Amino acid sequence: MTQDEALSILKTGTSVFITGEPGSGKTHTINRFVQWLRDHRIEPAITASTGIAATHIGGRTIHSWSGVGVKRVMTPSYLSRIAGNTRIAKRVRETRILIIDEISMLSANTLSMVEAVCRKVRGGVEPFGGLQVVLVGDFFQLPPVVTREQEENKQSSLVSLEDNGHSFAFSSTAWNKLHPTVCYLSEQHRQEDSSFLDLLSAMRRGTINDTHHALLKQRSADVARSGVTQLFSHNVDVDHINSAELRTLSGAEETFVMTNRGPAEFVATLKKGCLSPETLVLKVGARVMFTKNDASYRFVNGTLGTVVGFSKESGYPMVKTNTGRNVEATPLEWSIEDGGTILARIVQVPLRLAWAMTVHKSQGMSLDAAHMDLSQVFEYGQGYVALSRVRTLSGLTLAGLNERALEVHPAIRIKDSEFRDASQVAREQFLSVSAADLLKKQNGYIRRCGGSVKADHAVRQEKSKRSTYAITRELLSKKLSLEGMAKERGLNLGTILTHLEKLVATKKIDPRVDLAYLRPKSERFEKMIRAFEKIKKRDGETRLAPVRQVLGDSFSFEELRVARLFLNS
Structure with a gap:
C-alpha cells in the first residue's frame, strides 16, 4: 500500500495499524495525517510506547496519557481510581483520535489496560470507547519488555494476557476487539542499495x-x-x-x-x-x-x-x-x-x-x-x-x-505474512470506493470530530511564501509573547529567539521600539545585563557561556538570549 492510500483511509476515521519496513514512511504518513487534522481544527492525542519514541514525535507516553502508569495489572479498584481522576477523564473524553507510535514495544497487557480505561471513561461497549485508534510500528523492531511481576499477576488483572509465549500487542484482546485496518506501506524511501x-x-x-x-x-x-x-x-x-x-x-x-x-x-x-x-x-x-x-x-x-x-x-x-x-x-x-x-x-x-x-x-x-x-x-x-x-x-x-x-521472532514472521495479506484486502476495498464517496466519508468524519471542513492549509501556504523571519517580524506587531509566537509559528522558543537575533543583527527591527514590550523589568534581568557588560568589557564579545559562568546555572541560556537582545538598547 502506498502512503497516499493509507492517508486516505486514515482520513475516513477508520482505526488503522500502519506498518512497513524501515524507510517505508510510517512516521511521515502519520505526520501528514496529524497536519491534515490540525488544518481541519482537530487535535489528536499523540502518544508512544516509550519515552524516546514519544520525544521523537512530540507527544507523551501512552502510560502517562491513559493514567495506567507503570502498573502491570488492572484491578477493578485501580480502574475506578483512574476513571475518577478528573484530569485524565477529561483528556480521554475530549479525545477523538488516539495515535500510539512504536506499538511493537507496547505489551499486550498494557494495550488492554489502556483500552479498559478508555471504555470505562467514555462509556459504551465499543473498543476504546469509540475512539479512532491509530497504531504505528514494525513488530520486527525491539519487542516489549515483560516483567516477572506482570507474569505472576495475570490472574489478578481485569485484562488477560494470552499464554502464547510472547506479549506482542497484536495478541491482546484489545487489538482483536479493535480489529484495525492494516496499512502495510510498501514504498521504500531510505535505503538506496x-x-x-x-x-x-x-x-x-x-x-x-x-x-x-x-x-x-x-x-x-x-x-x-x-x-x-x-x-x-x-x-x-x-x-x-x-x-x-x-x-x-x-x-x-x-x-x-x-x-x-x-x-x-x-x-x-x-x-x-x-x-x-x-x-x-x-x-x-x-x-x-x-x-x-x-x-x-x-x-x-x-x-x-x-x-x-x-x-x-x-x-x-x-x-x-x-x-x-x-x-x-x-x-x-x-x-x-x-x-x-x-x-x-x-x-x-x-x-x-x-x-x-x-x-x-x-x-x-x-x-x-x-x-x-x-x-x-x-x-x-x-x-x-x-x-x-x-x-x-x-x-x-x-x-x-x-x-x-x-534472527527475528518466529511469531512475528508468521504474523507479518497475515498483515501483508490483510493490507492487500484493505487496499482493494479502498480502491473500489469512488472519489466522491471517499470525500463524503472524510467530510463526515471531520464533522463528527467537531472540526472545520474548510481547511486552514491555504493560510499556511500563503504564509510559507514569505520569509520565515518576516513572518516572525509581523507577529511582533501583534504584541505576542515569545511563547505565543512559538505557538503561532509551530516552532520552538529557541528558533523564535534565533529569528529575533537575526532581525536585530540585520537592523530589520529596533529593540528599543519593536521589542520594548518584551523587555523584562525584574532585578534578575538587570543582573544579566550587568554580567553581559562585564564580559564584553573583558573579552570584547557577548558569548552566553562566559556570562552563565558568572551568573550560575540558575540562569538558563534561553533567558540570557532574551536579555542579550536588549544589551545595546
Whole structure:
C-alpha cells in the first residue's frame, strides 16, 4: 500500500495499524495525517510506547496519557481510581483520535489496560470507547519488555494476557476487539542499495542464505572508520568509548546544561526520552549527532558531524556535518503537549557524543554509516534494528556477529505474512470506493470530530511564501509573547529567539521600539545585563557561556538570549 492510500483511509476515521519496513514512511504518513487534522481544527492525542519514541514525535507516553502508569495489572479498584481522576477523564473524553507510535514495544497487557480505561471513561461497549485508534510500528523492531511481576499477576488483572509465549500487542484482546485496518506501506524511501534491501527482507522472512552471509562477511572490520558511529548492545560499551575518545582530544571542554520547566513527572519523562544528555560536554573535534529535526531542514535526528568550534557570539557549538554543511547548534525545545497546551518542556543543545551509541537508542534513526558489534546480541530483532539503521551496505562495517543477530521472532514472521495479506484486502476495498464517496466519508468524519471542513492549509501556504523571519517580524506587531509566537509559528522558543537575533543583527527591527514590550523589568534581568557588560568589557564579545559562568546555572541560556537582545538598547 502506498502512503497516499493509507492517508486516505486514515482520513475516513477508520482505526488503522500502519506498518512497513524501515524507510517505508510510517512516521511521515502519520505526520501528514496529524497536519491534515490540525488544518481541519482537530487535535489528536499523540502518544508512544516509550519515552524516546514519544520525544521523537512530540507527544507523551501512552502510560502517562491513559493514567495506567507503570502498573502491570488492572484491578477493578485501580480502574475506578483512574476513571475518577478528573484530569485524565477529561483528556480521554475530549479525545477523538488516539495515535500510539512504536506499538511493537507496547505489551499486550498494557494495550488492554489502556483500552479498559478508555471504555470505562467514555462509556459504551465499543473498543476504546469509540475512539479512532491509530497504531504505528514494525513488530520486527525491539519487542516489549515483560516483567516477572506482570507474569505472576495475570490472574489478578481485569485484562488477560494470552499464554502464547510472547506479549506482542497484536495478541491482546484489545487489538482483536479493535480489529484495525492494516496499512502495510510498501514504498521504500531510505535505503538506496537493492542488495542490502534484499538482505533486510530476507531477515524478515527467515530466508537468510549463503549469499547474504557472504555479503555480511565482506563488511567485517575490527576497527571503525574515522567519523563513523559505533552501535553496541550495552550502555557500558557506549559510555566507555565516548568518554575515552573525548579525553583524547586537546583543547578546553565546553559544558551545556539542560534547562526545564513543568511538573517533575513530565520533565522526568522528557529527560528519559531525550537523546541529548542533561549535561553535554564537548570539545573541538568531538564526533556528534543531532538528536532532533530542525524546522529549517539544516539537520535531522541522526545527522552526524564534528564540532569545529564554538560561536564567538553565542558560545554554542559549530558543527560541520558529514555532508560539509556548517551549522550552529543552538538549543532546541522538547515538550509534552495536551490539546495544544504545553505541559512541560526541556531545552538543550540538540547534540550527543556519537563515537558510539546503543542499538536501543538508534531505533527510529537513519544513518549514513555505522560500525557495529553484534556478537553480544541477546534479543530477537536487535540485530535487525541495528542493521536497518544504515542506508546502504557500503556504510556498514561489522566487528562481530552471532546467529541471534540475524534472527527475528518466529511469531512475528508468521504474523507479518497475515498483515501483508490483510493490507492487500484493505487496499482493494479502498480502491473500489469512488472519489466522491471517499470525500463524503472524510467530510463526515471531520464533522463528527467537531472540526472545520474548510481547511486552514491555504493560510499556511500563503504564509510559507514569505520569509520565515518576516513572518516572525509581523507577529511582533501583534504584541505576542515569545511563547505565543512559538505557538503561532509551530516552532520552538529557541528558533523564535534565533529569528529575533537575526532581525536585530540585520537592523530589520529596533529593540528599543519593536521589542520594548518584551523587555523584562525584574532585578534578575538587570543582573544579566550587568554580567553581559562585564564580559564584553573583558573579552570584547557577548558569548552566553562566559556570562552563565558568572551568573550560575540558575540562569538558563534561553533567558540570557532574551536579555542579550536588549544589551545595546
